[in-house]
Amino acid sequence: MIRKSIIESVLQKALSNGADFSELFLEDSVSSTMQLLDRKIVKSISGNDYGAGVRVFYGHRAIYAFTNDVSEKGLLTVAEAVSKAETGDKRTEIIDLTQKTYDSPHKVLIPFNSVPIQDKIAFVHSIDNASRNFSDYISQVNINYMEKYQNIMIANSEGLSTQDQRTYARVYVSSIAFKDNQMQTGSEGPGALMGYEFFNNVDPEELGRKTAERAVKMLLAEYAPSGKFPVIIGNAFGGVIFHEACGHSLETTSVAKGASVFADKLNTRIANPCVTAIDDGTMLNKWGSTTIDDEGSPTQRTVLIDKGMLQSFMIDKLGGMKIGLPSTGSGRRQSYKFAPTSRMRNTYIDKGPDTIQDMISSVDFGLYAKKMGGGSVQPGTGDFNFAVGEGYLIEDGKISKPVRGATLIGNGKDILKRISMVSDDLELAEGMCGSQSGSIPTCVGQPTIKVDEIVVGGRKKIA
């Protein structure tokens, strides 16, 4: 995208006041989004994001600046700005870039622009129809369709120069059921690192029906009880608890600051032996995969927890320097407007030997949180609070009835020790993860798991 000699002089300029490392990140992305609401396409926006970010390290400190003036003059202005953040010894270094190419295993078959927009519109309408046809209680369906190409180039003062193209496809569906001033939502948001072929493999009927079914089921359900009891957490999006309450604490961004409860726990037991957890950026065409990370390191499959023992953190360049470990290819960022930090990719608890039936039979009184909803985590402490999107009461070893309004309240560190059974129905679910370096595509995932005890906040109906 830019001449090699210009890149070299930008990297040199950025180093000139004594920085230890300089990096240039260049992005040229094209994306389109479409929103369906009230049975109508209400919005259609597409755009081109184009710009560059320059990062330098002074010891363990990073300085970042960005611009979308990517002319030689514009880039040199930014490089000069970051170089002036600190004054060390003047440095003149000749940087000689070597082009490195990584073949992407994530093949794209159907380019988005080869598909007429009418087909895309028909696709979202058929999801909408399927949802509304499921029940008269469905009062609104909100669908967001997204397609994106992200082209990036990375070069740094270590002589690396490389690039990557990422192709993203996703559709997010929320069906809202309404009755007597009560509202419940059922959502699904499948996506992949793929071209339009991804949408061809999604069954719009099933997607619409599934979200509607969940919304209606919860609308008609009784309120969940509160108390402390065993909870079985469903597969796929159930992994959001591990992601939020444990995953973020295993990123060097929090480990290096000492802000993580796991900071000094490498090679010690942090979970029940039935728990193995993996962060894998190499899974074929998965939403959270990339060929290289946003610092130009090849992505990896990183085993975080092996049979209960903490094996590895998720490490980016700067975080790795701070804790003295090599990068795991986990440096990610939303766009050129963000400096990279260590982030998750496809993060999941691995499958185990148990079955859901065994889990349910083992519970006298408890909750089956089949589908999790949103939640929040207190950063330093790992205390979490998650809504249950689809829940059932378990009584005498059997599922007795659907319940709504339940929240799970606990602590990431404690819950890992209380996972006692893990089934074999591992599935991943797509999401957008927001943190210091912006909002990025990640997968959460797990098989169905049993946690021996969680505080369930139910809601007592006020008469």
Added chain:
Amino acid sequence: MFEKEFQNIHDLAKKHDIKHYDVYLSKSKSFSVKVFHQDIDTFSYSDSLGLGIRIIFNDVTGYSYTEKLDKESLSAALLRAKNNAKAVDYKEKVVLVNYPAIDKDLDIYNKDLVGIPLEDKINKAKEIEKVALDSDERIINVPHALIGDNEDFVKIANSSGLNTEYSSNACYGFSFCLAKEGDETKSGYFEIISRDFSDIIPQKISNGASQKALELLSAHEIQSGNYPILFNNEMAATLLGTFWSIFSAKTVQEGQSLLKGQLGNTIAHPIVNIIDDALLNNGYNTRPFDDEGYPSQKTSLISDGILQSYLHNTMTALKDGTISTGNASRSYKTSINISPSNLYIKPGLSSKSELYSVFPKCIEIVQLSGMHSGCNTISGDFSMGAQGFYCEEGQRKYPIHNFTVSGNFLQLLKHIVGLADDLKFKLSATGSPSILVENLSISG
């Protein structure tokens, strides 16, 4: 600036047979430096530019944006917007007009700000941290000592001949510090924003923040119950900034606002006046026109307790059969929405200290937390964590903490019984004087 690019767009639009469109360009530069332990902790510099195109075709709107302004990219963006318009089936009347310019010099750009040496900014940030730490040994940490500035350029043109632009800039200083005594930690922050770098006085910022943290130490708990509440100016502005969307005509038309159907009705105590003024002297959001190019104005939303107007852009105004209030807002990446400019509650005549003596006892609130999870902007209900002072006999008696204040924003407006003369704006450009509310529920 960018005349050539805009001419290219007009030429290309003609070529692609696009008749009704507008173009929004924004270029913003921002800089900030944060100091920690007298070293630079973070340093950020950005220069970003983007151009958004809106095309109207048979009452439907298509959008596209680009961060590349070469002819080829502009042509691609126009075609994408045209295709997007074909995809949309939501119909909305949009009228594009060559609006007149306002007849006032707003003085929102100070060219002297551009040349401030980097070193001076870094030194001020260091000074903010140092003064706070030196001022009192109970100040144990200054997690944020920050100096920054930004510069924005906006240019808007449309197919009816509008072609207008403005630049604005500002600088700011901010401090957030922690005070500790025994096991108790309290925090305080203070900010100054100005178009004159010499207004950013580190001592004022540091002392402002540390005083706020220190005065909350040795806090007591408070018994649950209903009390008269005195929100200080910053917290009253925070409340207004949280609930402003009830005034948005878009929210009203979507049936998501409590103020639907209330025009002309008394919705607040007769002493309450709420104003949105995009022409305000020295306002942070002062500007000659909004993001549709519509000329700025001063709009009375509540006058003597009566709801006078909503905040409109031209599209919501057309739907309601009225005219825009110049509150269209967008970024180059998004569609057009509505935002306030400088939104504030008009100050009263009493001094703040007079408000302490209106009731035999009251609670003064100086910090609020949980604005996002604890406030429902649709129902108006709020329940927020708070800190402040128990006041009796016309003065503060002791600091209090660990309590929540709850109520409903509309009810609150009706029960404002006192307004001080200390109007203050936050960085978000919402402002308020300290307000005294008759009766709110406190749980400790």
